Amino acid sequence: MCCWTGTGASIAANKVPGVRAALCADAYTADGARRWNDANVLALSLRLTSEPLLKEILDAWFAGGAGADAEDRENVAHVERLDREGRAVR
Numbered sequence: 001m002c003c004w005t006g007t008g009a010s011i012a013a014n015k016v017p018g019v020r021a022a023l024c025a026d027a028y029t030a031d032g033a034r035r036w037n038d039a040n041v042l043a044l045s046l047r048l049t050s051e052p053l054l055k056e057i058l059d060a061w062f063a064g065g066a067g068a069d070a071e072d073r074e075n076v077a078h079v080e081r082l083d084r085e086g087r088a089v090r
Contacts, residue, residue: 002044010043020079026053027060034064038076 001009006023013021021041022033025048033039042061049057066072 001041002046004045004047006043006045006048010041013041013043017083020076024057024061025049027056030057030060031064034061035067036072036075037079038066038072 001013001021003009006025010021010023013019019041020037020039021043022029022037022039023043023045024030024033025045030042033042042057044054044057066076
């Protein structure tokens with residue numbers, strides 16, 4: 001998802017149950033979002049992302065995947081619990 005800063009796109013995407021959108025401004029962040037948070041939606045800034053940077057970010061995003069270690073899985077489980085609890089309050 002893209003918008004001028006990427007912030008609005010990531011906020012909107014994260015309102016959808018099951019979505020873990022990450023605003024990524026570089027390849028390291030994209031890789032980490034996939035590994036540590038099992039992010040499944042990439043948000044980008046149209047203002048700040050050049051074509052060469054976009055290629056780096058996309059390469060990292062598509063090469064990455066959810067981490068297998070216990071700490072990574074607990075991060076994702078924690079976010080899923082927050083998502084369920086937030087929906088229950090509404």
